[in-house]
Amino acid sequence: MRVGLRWFLLFTLAWLALWTVQLTPLQLLIPLQLDTPDDADGWVSGVVWSGLILAVGGLAGVVAAPVAGGLSDRTRGGFGRRRPWALGGTVLAAVSLVGIATAEGPWAVGLAWIGVSVGTAVASAAFTALIADQLTDQRGTASAVVSSSQALGIVLGVGAIVVFGLSVAAGYWLLAGFLVVAGAAAALLLPDPPEQAASQRARSPRRLGERLAALRDRDFAWLLAGRLIVNIGNALGTGLLLFFLLYGLGLDAQSAEEDLLLLIVVYTVFVVVSSIVAGAVSDRTGRRRGIVLWAAIVQGGAALLLAAVPSLPMAFVAAALLGVGYGAYMAVGLALGTDLLPHPDDHARDLGFVNVSASLGQLLGPLVGAGLVAAVGGFALMFAVGGVLSIVGGVMTLAIRPRAVSADPSPAPA
Numbered sequence: 001m002r003v004g005l006r007w008f009l010l011f012t013l014a015w016l017a018l019w020t021v022q023l024t025p026l027q028l029l030i031p032l033q034l035d036t037p038d039d040a041d042g043w044v045s046g047v048v049w050s051g052l053i054l055a056v057g058g059l060a061g062v063v064a065a066p067v068a069g070g071l072s073d074r075t076r077g078g079f080g081r082r083r084p085w086a087l088g089g090t091v092l093a094a095v096s097l098v099g100i101a102t103a104e105g106p107w108a109v110g111l112a113w114i115g116v117s118v119g120t121a122v123a124s125a126a127f128t129a130l131i132a133d134q135l136t137d138q139r140g141t142a143s144a145v146v147s148s149s150q151a152l153g154i155v156l157g158v159g160a161i162v163v164f165g166l167s168v169a170a171g172y173w174l175l176a177g178f179l180v181v182a183g184a185a186a187a188l189l190l191p192d193p194p195e196q197a198a199s200q201r202a203r204s205p206r207r208l209g210e211r212l213a214a215l216r217d218r219d220f221a222w223l224l225a226g227r228l229i230v231n232i233g234n235a236l237g238t239g240l241l242l243f244f245l246l247y248g249l250g251l252d253a254q255s256a257e258e259d260l261l262l263l264i265v266v267y268t269v270f271v272v273v274s275s276i277v278a279g280a281v282s283d284r285t286g287r288r289r290g291i292v293l294w295a296a297i298v299q300g301g302a303a304l305l306l307a308a309v310p311s312l313p314m315a316f317v318a319a320a321l322l323g324v325g326y327g328a329y330m331a332v333g334l335a336l337g338t339d340l341l342p343h344p345d346d347h348a349r350d351l352g353f354v355n356v357s358a359s360l361g362q363l364l365g366p367l368v369g370a371g372l373v374a375a376v377g378g379f380a381l382m383f384a385v386g387g388v389l390s391i392v393g394g395v396m397t398l399a400i401r402p403r404a405v406s407a408d409p410s411p412a413p414a
Contacts, residue, residue: 002135002137002138003134003135003138007134007190007191008141008142008145010185010186010189010190011127011130011142011145011186011190012145012149013182013185013186014086014123014127014182014183014186014187014190015127015145015146015149015150015153016149016152016153016156016182017090017153017178017179017182017183017186018120018123018124018127018149018153018179018183019149019150019152019153019154020153020154020156020157020175020178020179021093021094021097021116021120021153021157021175021176021178021179022116022117022120022153022359023150023153023154023157023362024153024154024157024158024161024171024175025100025113025116025172025175026054026239026362026363026366027154027157027158027238027239027241027242027260027264028157028158028161028162028171028242028257028260029161029168029171029172030050030053030054030109030113031046031050031240031242031243032168032242033103033109033168034046034049034050034053034106034109046243047240047243047369047370047373047374048370048371048374049106050240050243050366050370051240051366051367051368051369051370051371052106052110052367052370053106053109053110053113054113054239054363054366054367055363055364055366055367056110056113056114057110057113057114057116057117057363058117058359058360058362058363058364059360059363060114060117060118060121061117061118061120061121061356061359061360061363062121062356062360064117064118064121064122064125065121065122065124065125065352065353065355065356065359066125066350066352066353066356067352068085068089068121068122068125068126068352069125069126069129069350069351069352070352071085072084072085072125072126072129073129079192080192080193081129081192082126082127082129082130082133082192083126083187083188083190083192085122085123085125085126086123086126086127086183086186086187087123087183087184087187087188088122088123089118089119089120089121089122089123089124089125089126090119090123090179090180090183090184090187091119091180092115092118092119092122093115093116093118093119093120093123093179093183094119094176094177094179094180094183095115095119095176096112096113096114096115096116096118096119097112097116097172097173097175097176097179098172098173098176099111099112099115100112100113100116100172101168101169101170101171101172101173101176102169117359117363120359121352121355121356121359123183123187124355124359125351125352125355126187127186127187127190128146128334128351128352128354128355129351130190130192131143131334131338131351132338132341132351134191135338137283138283139283139335139338139339140278140279140280140281140282140283140288140331140332140335141276141279141280141283142335143275143279143330143331143332143333143334143335143338144275144276144278144279144280144331146330146331146334147271147275147279147326147327147330147331147334148271148272148275148276148327148331150271150330151264151267151268151271151272151275151323151327152268152272154264154267154268155261155264155265155268157171157175158260158261158264159261159264159265160174161174162257162258162260162261163261217340218401219340219399219400219401220337220340220341220350220353222396222397222399222400223333223336223337223340223354223357223397223400224353224354224357225357225393225396226292226296226333226393226394226396226397227333227337227354227357227358227361227393228357228358228360228361228393229361229389229390229392229393229396230296230299230329230333230361230389230390230393230394231357231358231359231360231361231362231365231393232361232364232365232368232386232389232393233296233299233300233303233361233365233385233386233387233388233389233390233391233393234299234322234326234361234362234365234386234390235361235362235363235364235365235366235368235369235386236303236365236368236369236372236382236383236385236386236389237299237302237303237306237318237322237383237386237387237390238267238322238365239362239365239366239369240366240369240370240373240379240382241260241263241315242256242257242260243373243379244310244315244379245259245260245312245315248310248378248379249310249311249312249315259312259315262316263315263316263319264319266316266319266320266323267319267320267322267323268323269320269323270319270320270321270322270323270324270327271323271324271326271327272327273327274295274323274324274325274326274327274328274331275327275328275330275331276331277328278291278295278327278328278331278332279331279332279335282331282332282335282336283335288332288333288335288336288339289336289397289398289400291328291332292328292329292332292333292336292394292397293394293395293397293398294328294394295324295325295326295327295328295329295332295394296325296329296390296391296393296394296395296397297325297390297391297394298321298324298325298328299321299322299324299325299326299329299390299394300325300386300387300388300389300390300391300394301321301325301387301391302317302318302319302320302321302322302325302387303318303322303383303384303386303387303390304383304384304387304388305317305318305321306318306383307380307381307382307383307384307387308380310379310380310383325390329394330358333397334354336397336400337351337354338351340400365386368382368385369382369386372385
């Protein structure tokens, strides 16, 4: 069934909040919080700690998303299947953001960041399931909302902090407040009709192997693997940009923050346009694999350009190309994932794996990048590896066999 503008506005609000609180700390707040520029080698320590903390949070999200998704598939009651988990994840992430605002030292920051990662993973699993629950021929458009909100969220969060000159602690408080208001509003107002029959089928006793059957589905497994690799490649090109501007190009702190915001704006414009266009084209044609492949190649080429010519002008060119590639890849890739769902009664659980493959890549990328930077004392190798991984992940999409959409979502009000 087709849904209307109100549904899409609320869905966009939910994802804008989730991406803002995930990516603003990753891009700006955590690097600032852990930066150690006291001596010639101090900045490398900050890079390594940032990578470790973000990776640990990603691993926590890997566990939380499919588990929460599976439990939401089995949730009964008049409050809905997805709504309790969307609200619960929102509250957990907001409380953890307040905690990280007062954290001192990498261990305390890491513990609080795990709470943020788990909370956003739980809420993301619930909101993503609505695509498969309620949509058929608008999945590409809804997936474009998810990917474009990712880019807009970075601009919103980083822009607010930089433009208003907020401290690190104030930045976390701002993110927590935004998430509570926007996330709760979307969770409460988006339709989530009880599905007693579907919940009952999902509750039927099954062996662990049957519960993880989605991971044994050949095409679904290729999708997850490619999505993970492409997102690691993207994170290598974007996750340590602040450190690249500070120590790769030698900018002072204020200039680095301002140029980071400009780079993010350029990246965002191209992500939004690319995701909307690619999602709409994939809905009309039904041909998703080719778009996904070429999008990953464009992203990879951008990172290779920056590796070859590490300069500020080239960084802006690379930001635009990265936006084109990543926007199209994420929009159409998520739509492809909903087409490949192997078990209709476990939409949230299986889409949790799809979300995890992307978020884990984004959070493992800085860890891999930190290791590469520490190994050579520079950033060119990190960008080169990111480019190669992006292309490899895109090529993996060719292993997926075309499949007709098989979901039978419940009617949703417009």
